[in-house]
Structures are given as structure tokens and as C-alpha cells.
Amino acid sequence: MAEKLSREYAQQLDQQDELKRYRDEFYIQPGTIYFDGNSLGLLSKRAEESLLSMLDSWKKFGIDGWLKGDNPWFYFSEKLGEKSASLIGADPKEVIVTGSTTVNLHQILSTFYKPEGKRTKILADELNFPTDIYAIKSQLRIHGLDPEEHLIQVKSRDGQTLDENDIIDAMTDDVAMVVLAGVLYRSGQILDMEGLTKAARERGILIAFDLCHSIGSIPHSLSDWDVDFAFWCTYKHLNGGPGAVAGMYVNKRHFGTSPGLAGWFSSDKNKQFDMEHELTAAPDAGAMQMGTPHLLSAAPLLGSLEIFEEAGIERVREKSLKMTDYMMTLIDDELSEFDFTVANPRDDEKRGGHIFLEHPEAARICKALKENNVIPDFRTPNGIRLAPVALYNTFEEVWQVVRILKKIMTDEEYKKFENKRDVVA
Ligand SMILES: Cc1ncc(COP(=O)(O)O)c(C=O)c1O
Ligand SMILES: Nc1ccccc1C(=O)C[C@H](N)C(=O)O
CATH class of the missing domain: 3.90.1150.10 (Aspartate Aminotransferase, domain 1)
Structure with missing residues (x-):
């Protein structure tokens, strides 16, 4: 050498x-050296092809594109969820591609954050990306709770990283849910998701991870670690394009919980067009969807995820x-x-x-x-x-x-x- x-x-x-x-x-x-794929990943030819193929199905089939073609739109969010599952170590049914990072955190909190008795607080940290903190504070306010009192933000000792022991020490019996990043957006620190999940479970606390900076960058074993929930964007390491549709994981232990923010795309697929006013929700993570999927913003992911499957x-x-x-x-x-x-x-x-x-x-x-x-x-x-x-x-x-x-x-x-x-x- x-x-x-x-x-x-x-x-x-x-x-x-x-x-x-x-x-x-x-x-x-x-002539350009692009070192910003952790903020917005580059376009691949395969992602471009899958987007063009989505446009083509609209061109050819019109409304029938929902059920026709190589990638019927009606099942596309589930298909992308299945294809993302190996990146986070989850069962295919535990993953759905829908919404945005922020919307998905709102959905998780609306569905699973249930302040009761003494357990009312949400535990986060002072280094997370602002949108997560804004979402948590607004959800607390919806419940009539004051974020000053009910949001606990674990402090960093050095301004850049978090000590998992400090987070675990803050998992007291008044905490209902923990929301943390898998990888911190500034320092790139990987949190010990397995250890934190174990500590939360032992204390009867639910735990959710923001995987924006970790999906497509590091492997995960969410099912084995028994993480409750996760959510992520697909435009960074997953190269899905600006504003690409995001993803969400719900541990199968929580299947059957009614979505806090429901819509007709939360439905069991076979019931959806019965047009009933009583929702029969999908039996899996699909229940977390709300309205019509943003198919043109989801399409590039298909090509992109194929690259990850191969590589x-x-x-x-x-x-x-x-x-x-x-x-x-x-x-x-x-x-x-x-x-x-x-x-x-x-x-x-x-x-x-x-x-x-x-x-x-x-x-x-x-x-x-x-x-x-x-x-x-x-x-x-x-x-x-x-x-x-x-x-x-x-x-x-x-x-x-x-x-x-x-x-x-x-x-x-x-x-x-x-x-x-x-x-x-
Ligand atoms: C950790 C983290 N969460 C959330 C977001 C953004 O959320 P959204 O995709 O909803 O804009 C980002 C980056 O924009 C991020 O780095
Ligand atoms: N969504 C964006 C829109 C515009 C500009 C940047 C972003 C980012 O994603 C920033 C990124 N989350 C970060 O880690 O700083």
C-alpha cells in the first residue's frame, strides 16, 4: 500500500x-464533491426510473392505476414498508411508508401517549432536532398539559453528546413515553437504542426513536430490541428525494390500537370502500395512515430501496x-x-x-x-x-x-x- x-x-x-x-x-x-447526503441524498437512476414508471401508470391507467400495473397504488405504501423492514430489523407488517417525520411523530403521540394518573410526562433530550420537540410540546398542550412541567429534556454533559445513564436516570415513574433520536443530527452520536429500550420496558415506559439520521446509514434490530415505535424521513441516507414520503414502525405488540389521527386510509384494505362511518382499522402498522398516499413523492423510494436490498x-x-x-x-x-x-x-x-x-x-x-x-x-x-x-x-x-x-x-x-x-x- x-x-x-x-x-x-x-x-x-x-x-x-x-x-x-x-x-x-x-x-x-x-467537478463537485457532494458531502451532504445526510441532509438530502442524491438522485439515483433507479429512483428516477421508479418515479417515471409511476407517472407512466397514471398516463396509461388513470383511475385504474389504483389496482393495475406493476405497482398498484392502493398497496404501494405497504409495499414500500415491506421493502424498508430489513433496514430497521422489523417484520414487514410493522412498517408503513406514510406522512412525514413530523406527522408520524404526531400520529405516534396521538395514538399511544395516554397520560394517566401520575404517568403524564414525556422524556426527550436537549439535543434533538427542533421539530420533534415542537411536536411533543404541542401534543402536551392538546392534552391540556404545560410543557414546562411535563416535557423533561435530558441535558448533555458536553453540549454534543448524551450519556445513556443520564437518560435512564430520568426514566422515573411519572414518565409515560420517551422520544429520542437513534443518531443525533449534529454530533452523529449513535444512542444505545437496545439498552435504552430495555430500561424503558423495565419501567413500564413506551419508547419511540427518530431514525432520520440512522436509517440507511447503520443497521437496526428494532424487533429484537423490542422498541415500541420509530419514525424517519426518507430523503437523507435513503435518497428518496426532497419531501419524500416518510416511514413509521409500530411494534406488533401494539397492533389493534385505534389510530389517534384516523382517516379512511387507516382502514382495513378490504373494508375501505364499504364507505362505512365506523372505521375498521388495518390490523397492522397500516392503521397509522390517514389520507390518500402522496404517490409521486413515494415513487422514487422503490428504486432507491432496491439499491439497499442489493448492496x-x-x-x-x-x-x-x-x-x-x-x-x-x-x-x-x-x-x-x-x-x-x-x-x-x-x-x-x-x-x-x-x-x-x-x-x-x-x-x-x-x-x-x-x-x-x-x-x-x-x-x-x-x-x-x-x-x-x-x-x-x-x-x-x-x-x-x-x-x-x-x-x-x-x-x-x-x-x-x-x-x-x-x-x-
Ligand atoms: C432528527 C430529525 N427529525 C426530523 C427532521 C425533519 O422532519 P420532517 O421530515 O418532518 O421535516 C429532521 C430533518 O429535517 C431531523 O434531522
Ligand atoms: N428537511 C430539510 C429541509 C431543508 C433543509 C434541510 C432539511 C433537513 O433535513 C435538515 C436535517 N434534518 C438536519 O439534520 O439538519
Whole structure:
């Protein structure tokens, strides 16, 4: 092998890469290094084809598309749910593709959060993505409860990560439900979903995980871990496209609970067109649906999930770990003089799919990266997220990004820009 810090070494890693053929399946802008697949994944040719095929079925069949063609629309959400199940380690019937992340959390809370007696509180943390916290607070208010008192947000000791022991200590007998992320959106820390679930179960508390940053990035075993609920978006690591339809998992133990937010697509499929005013809900996770599925925003997922079926989430994870490990080695070696802090966990068991660098000039360093055709994202106040994605990025790109960062710092290129975020960062 070539010397570890050389470009040749990166090229050798690419030659040995078992997943390298998938890069050609994606639309990559020539001359651009896209390291933002943890915010919005790139379009693949297969996702484009499945979207075009959905349009074609509309063209050909009109209303009959509900039951005709290769992918009858009436069963499409269930089909996508089945195809997502292996990514989270669930039974196919426990998964449905529907709604958005935020809507699905609302549905989970509306259905399963039942404050009773002393058990009224929802336990979350102070590092989760804001939408989850907004949804929880609004649900508490719907129940006439004051979020100040009934939402507990576990504190981070270092501002970046959570200590599972602190979360477990907060699982007191006044907590009804826990809502946490599987992987934190800033530091990329993987929470011990298995251990947290076990602790919650032992205490009679329900637990839900937001898998936005973990699905398609790391493997899960939700059924084995006995997690109650999960919800996720499909536009990041799953490459479903901007605003793609989201997903939800409901442990089969909870099948038969009436949906809190019901609609006619919550129905048992064979009953739906009886048009009765008494809902007979689907016997599985399908009951969590509300109205007509957003088929055009779901269609790309079919092609995208096929890529995951073929590539295998274990292999995706293995390459992702190699890439982020390699990136940290290069950062330690090349950028040590520039005041960067690697703020993601370094251990393999705790590190998700992206690198999180902190720097006081982060906003304008991101602008300089973009000027150099590298796409990162900035998270206020001082975070740079860099995601080398296993299905379409290369080790050579990792090498290039660190080199470009070094040039931006050495030549003070970032000083051309204002240290302020854009409207969409
Ligand atoms: C952890 C997490 N939850 C939720 C969301 C967003 O929710 P929605 O897909 O409903 O916009 C994001 C990103 O946008 C996220 O990172
Ligand atoms: N949905 C979006 C719409 C516009 C811009 C970004 C997003 C994101 O998904 C951000 C992401 N959740 C994050 O981890 O910061």
C-alpha cells in the first residue's frame, strides 16, 4: 500500500471498495464533491426510473392505476414498508411508508401517549432536532398539559453528546413515553437504542426513536430490541428525494390500537370502500395512515430501496465506518494547527454516518468549501457536517476534501465571506 496520507493510498482504498459500482448509479455533478447526503441524498437512476414508471401508470391507467400495473397504488405504501423492514430489523407488517417525520411523530403521540394518573410526562433530550420537540410540546398542550412541567429534556454533559445513564436516570415513574433520536443530527452520536429500550420496558415506559439520521446509514434490530415505535424521513441516507414520503414502525405488540389521527386510509384494505362511518382499522402498522398516499413523492423510494436490498446495509455501514475513520485520520494529521475540533464520537459503536467539525469560523468555512465545489452543511452556531456516503462517495473525495479544507485555512480563503448562515443552511 502507498503511504497513508497520499492520494495514491485513497485511490487504492477505492480500488478495493466492494460497493464502488454503485457510484455510477447516481447523478453526481461533474467537478463537485457532494458531502451532504445526510441532509438530502442524491438522485439515483433507479429512483428516477421508479418515479417515471409511476407517472407512466397514471398516463396509461388513470383511475385504474389504483389496482393495475406493476405497482398498484392502493398497496404501494405497504409495499414500500415491506421493502424498508430489513433496514430497521422489523417484520414487514410493522412498517408503513406514510406522512412525514413530523406527522408520524404526531400520529405516534396521538395514538399511544395516554397520560394517566401520575404517568403524564414525556422524556426527550436537549439535543434533538427542533421539530420533534415542537411536536411533543404541542401534543402536551392538546392534552391540556404545560410543557414546562411535563416535557423533561435530558441535558448533555458536553453540549454534543448524551450519556445513556443520564437518560435512564430520568426514566422515573411519572414518565409515560420517551422520544429520542437513534443518531443525533449534529454530533452523529449513535444512542444505545437496545439498552435504552430495555430500561424503558423495565419501567413500564413506551419508547419511540427518530431514525432520520440512522436509517440507511447503520443497521437496526428494532424487533429484537423490542422498541415500541420509530419514525424517519426518507430523503437523507435513503435518497428518496426532497419531501419524500416518510416511514413509521409500530411494534406488533401494539397492533389493534385505534389510530389517534384516523382517516379512511387507516382502514382495513378490504373494508375501505364499504364507505362505512365506523372505521375498521388495518390490523397492522397500516392503521397509522390517514389520507390518500402522496404517490409521486413515494415513487422514487422503490428504486432507491432496491439499491439497499442489493448492496446490503451491513456493507454500507462497513464502508461508511472506513470512510469516516479515514477522514478523521487525515483531519488529525493535516488540520491540527487550525483550531478544528472533531466533535463526533470516535468509537465505531458510537459514530454515525457523518463527521462533525466545530470551528469558530464554521459558517464562512462552509461558504469557502462551496466555492471550492465541496458541499457540506453548516449547523449553527459553529458546526460543519461532512458526510462521505458509502453508496456514492469515494475515499479519494475524502482525501480531496481534507486537502481543500487545509488550503482554505492556510490561504485564509474563508475571510472573503461573512461568518453568518444562509436562510437555509
Ligand atoms: C432528527 C430529525 N427529525 C426530523 C427532521 C425533519 O422532519 P420532517 O421530515 O418532518 O421535516 C429532521 C430533518 O429535517 C431531523 O434531522
Ligand atoms: N428537511 C430539510 C429541509 C431543508 C433543509 C434541510 C432539511 C433537513 O433535513 C435538515 C436535517 N434534518 C438536519 O439534520 O439538519
